[in-house]
């Protein structure tokens with residue numbers, strides 16, 4: 001049983017560290033591994049806008065860097081207080097690691113649960129490289 005509230009709380013805490021001087025839009029993410037470990041990430045903007053890293057990829061990078069790649073779920077929050085869907089690049093990056101659950105949250109009591117396949121059907125993956 002996934003503790004969505006805990007994930008949302010961790011994402012929200014991490015979001016406070018957002019480096020977003022250009023958009024002033026803070027995003028936080030928390031990824032849960034199948035083995036029960038949590039990794040968080042926030043968005044890191046750059047004066048060269050294209051160098052910006054989204055919160056989701058920040059969290060995935062942290063987990064991978066610590067040897068984890070079997071993910072069960074990722075929770076995403078933002079400073080808008082609205083449901084914030086992952087961008088296309090992040091969906092593609094998440095798809096590399098299977099069909100995890102994606103939780104979009106306004107707060108710990110208001111969230112929606114999707115799957116990666118819901119949000120990115122017919123994705124390009126390793127099997128398409130021939």
Ligand code: THU
Nearest residue numbers: 023025027043054055086087090
């Ligand atoms: N952002 C994320 O962190 N995740 C997304 O999936 C969408 C966008 C960030 C990137 C940038 O810092 C800000 O939101 C505005 O695009």
